[in-house]
Amino acid sequence: MSRALGTAVLLLAAVLVLLPFVYMIAVSLAPAGALWSGSLLPRPGLAAARDNYAFALTQVPLLRYMANGAFVCGMILLLQVLIAAPAGYALAKLPFRGRGVLFGAVILALMIPIQVPAIPLYVGLAYAGLLNTYTALILPFVISAFAIFLFRQFFASYPDEVLDAARLDGFSELAIVWRLMLPAAWPAVAAFATISVIAHWNDLYWPLVVITDTDMMTPPLGLAAFRSSGESTGNPGALMAGGVMVTAPLVIGFAFFQRHLIRGLGIGAT
Structure with missing residues (x-):
């Protein structure tokens, strides 16, 4: 009975988590009128699905937004690994004065959200003329x-x-870091890559602060602009179609790296 009850609770939690995504997909495949039919899930239609996805791809540069997001996430991840791997190795294996203090500073930095230094970062980027650039992102x-x-x-x-x-x-x-330590740390790299890409692909706050140029928008900011521009007024299916296309790469990537993510975080907790 206890096992059956636990399974039932997990199934209920899974339904509650997945229902918004199922509804998003259903709306993206249905005509606009079906959304107000009163049914829990609108009935999909082939012609409506084609029109919704075509509208989302043609009325806004959705593919450009996704390309921007992929480039920004890839560059952030590459630079983070290039900096974090030697720093983590030094804190773990190299004895030097102040190592404990530096590690404490790293722990403290984990508690500081991006909103705290947002104003000085914005001012610095503005004075440097770097707003509306990939560098700002x-x-x-x-x-x-x-x-x-x-x-x-x-x-x-x-x-x-x-x-x-x-x-x-x-x-x-440095040779030890790149030729021995980092290849052995593949689970940690995969776990961090998954977390980093998901976080920065879904980030709306910082692009909203430093980007106003349409060509530089990332996926969440592009969808927000699509919604507020009036292009999607009366066509929620197109807006949901854009959401499906933006979400799909993350779902596929997470399914592929899920095992590495769990293993990497388990190692990091020891």
């Missing part, structure tokens, strides 16, 4: 306290004997 996030913490936790469990042998073979500390 990427630069504030290249140092990730969470990535440094995650890599440090993973590297701390790496055997010191292997590192000593690598140093005897002539490896430099």
Whole structure:
């Protein structure tokens, strides 16, 4: 009975979580009038689905928004790993004065949301003439306290004997990071990559602050502009079609990296 009750609770939670996504897909496939029919899920239609998705792709540069989001997320992730891997290795394996203080600063940085330094960051970017650029979208996030913490936790469990042998073979500390530590930390890299891409792909706050040029908009900001411009007025199916296309890459990526995400976060918790 206890197992059956637990399964029932999990199924109910899954339905509650998935219902909004199912409704979004159903609306994107249905004609506008079906939305007000009173049924829980509108009845889909092939012609309506074609019109909704074609409208979303032609009335706004949705593919450009998604390309912007992919480029920004990819560059942020690349720079975060390039910085966090050596920093995490130094905090885990290199003895130096003040290491504990620096690690405490990393933990403290985890508690500071982007909204706190948003004004000085915006002012600095404005004075540098970098608003409405990819740099404005990427630069504030290249140092990730969470990535440094995650890599440090993973590297701390790496055997010191292997590192000593690598140093005897002539490896430099950076060579140890890139040729030994990072390949072994693939679960942590995959877990962090999943979290980073999802967070920055879905980020609306910071692009809303630094971007006004339509060509530079990321997916969430582009959908918000699509909704507020009046293009989707009377056509909620097109707006939901845009939401489906923007959400699909994240769902596919998460399904692919789910096992690595769970393993990487489990390692980081030790």
